[in-house]
Amino acid sequence: MNVNSYQPLSQKIPGTNQAKHLTMSLRTLMGECYSRMKLKERMIPESRVVEFSEVESEEECQRQITNNMRFIRLALKEHAIPITVVFNGSITKRKRCEEGSGGKLLRWRYPEFANTKKKCSKVPQLLQLLHILNERIKTKKNTTTVRDIYYGNIELFESQQMVEMLFQRIEAMFNVEKLFFNVVSTQKGLIYSGPRLQIGSQLFHAECQLVPYDQGEMIVQQNQQLKVIVLEKDAIFQQLIQCQEMIKDWIIVTGKGYPDHLSRELLHKLDLSLQGNVQFHIFTDSDPYGIDIVTKYMVKCPRLIHKGVLLNQLITRNTESNSMLVLLPLSLRDATFAMGLIRRLCKEEEEEEGSVRKHTMRQNLKYEVQRQLFFQRKGEMNVVNNGNVQQYFKWMYSRIH
Template sequence: MASSVYASSARDALPIPNTAGSVITKLEDIFESITDCLLEKNKELTICLKTRPPKVTQEDETGNRKRLMSGVRKITFPSRNPKEAWKFSAFFFTDGELNCCSYGTAALLRILELSHEALVTGVVTTKRDIYYRDPELFVKQAVVDRYVDDIAYTLGVERDALNVVAAAKGLVAGAFSLTRKDKSRIDYSEEIEGTLVPSTKEKLDIELNEVKWILVIEKEAKGYPDIQTRQFLHLLWAQNPDIPIFALVDFDPDGLGIMSTYKYGSMALSHETINLAVPTIKWLGIRSSDFIADDDCQGLLRLSARDRRIARKMLEKDMFEEGGNEIEWRRELQVMLMLNVKAEIQILGNGEKLSQWLDGKLANEISDS
């Protein structure tokens, strides 16, 4: 059997422009190559997908830690394992004949198709929407999440260049306004409560004339920040570098992890860090010193096994190492591990008490800057 016809620029592709037209052209080139392969029945279809580097490091021969390189995952049809090819199969017609492809190939092609559809129609879709378009094929949301990110990484574009985003979960409020490309204007100072963070995919004219500082708060049950929230905060910083940005997070490993994601980016999307990171963000709290001297300190929690595992892994990261960029972060992680405690923002109090703490803390930080 003659060998494979298509490799999606996994090894030697140069990044392509983040324009809809460029990405559409690239996707259509992929579809054309796949069609040619299917029409030549003696050929094996192989799609090479560049995979992002794993979230781990290893020591080299000199003892220095280094990030592992990205790899290449090959998805082939026909599968070399007939049972698996039958178990995970998708069927389609080519020139009136029934064909099938392996689960991995079918899932990947479906995502490429839906991304192409989103780009051609100009409609932004979410990873969640893609999953629910064909849940039996994708089996689980994680399959869509992985393939979308790997496709963008393979093509050398940001994920939103595929017109695919994660469902926004960040909220924004404050004394500012923005004007969209269609001239519609939103005055956030008139909003009673927080609204979803706007997409930066369209051009935004943001007015921050009355803003003295920006505060990022870890919200309950929202987890690590989504790309849309990070893009918006990065845009605020890039357009207004003189406005200080502060982070208020829980005193636990996840809180520090969330702040690290805003400042340095995530390892999973390290290739997009330049458009996501906010390197000037400062830690407002909470630290151990904010509550540990309180004789009536209720609300402290014990670290779970997961918390301790995350903390130990974080201490291995470059910025947390002895003499690294974040000495204070390292010290606070060590305090957590030594005392085996963590605390949520609410330990500072609710309502007026928390507001007073924030006013005093922000005033001190701004006067010192």
């Protein structure tokens, strides 16, 4: 259809009160906009802004959520006007962010004028979660988990990771923690303590237990041989805790892959509670994702040191007696992730004025990823020393001492 054949909108809506205001034609708009993007921006209707901000009490939080939800319902249902939700949050490349007095401001528009479903789904997910939390504040319900909330509406939330991400937004939005709403993260990590360890009201001693919700005051039976060992894999954790004599002075933690909030908080509390001479060591797979897991733990526990499994350890111990050892090739996805990880580590080195230990640690992590890229190989810690975990750790700590 020829653009020149379009008539002004006022001629297409005769007899309406809006006719005198709608005199802009598509031809006029196209003449004023020099690009398709500009034309799209001009054709998107204006929205009403709904702002969430920091709260200091449950009553204030409840009042803010209730008032904003009422405002949103009127805008969408009664007046058919789009909304823009504004709140404090972290920057992502796909979000339009502004500097505000409270930090970074995120703007989520609904409905989103886009081609993908995901862009349109986050605001309904956020509003549903806010509605659930508001009801929890009103009724003073008992503590629940993120997992329970996810299974309450699987179709809307799509994944438990999505609920966790939305909670992070809400925590930044109101400047509170999940416990403010009587919600806790789902327990995922495991802990084993050789020496007697008391966290809050719970005692840990010579048995495997879930990382606790209640991470209050921490009391540890300390000695010169005390170590904190962090493991990426649950399988290695289960093998290592069978070596009772070797680990009698160790506290062992695993987040079963990427650590959850509770596991990272536990390391943080141990870091604060234990003496400065206590060693904190982490062991992961020799691949870019293992190094990335180390960086996640380091945020909460700066004195954590990456000890293995290193690629050169796998190569040097690749003997006839270790016939089970196989180094796998890095895939294109692995290599791309590794290069992005190196860029991030370099940027963090430049921006952060930390201790010499932290700077050295980041450099060592960067060198390990570069080594993996150079050899184009990666390896799993399950096969080190032909799968003999006890022998590997004995070898490691005989070298250290």
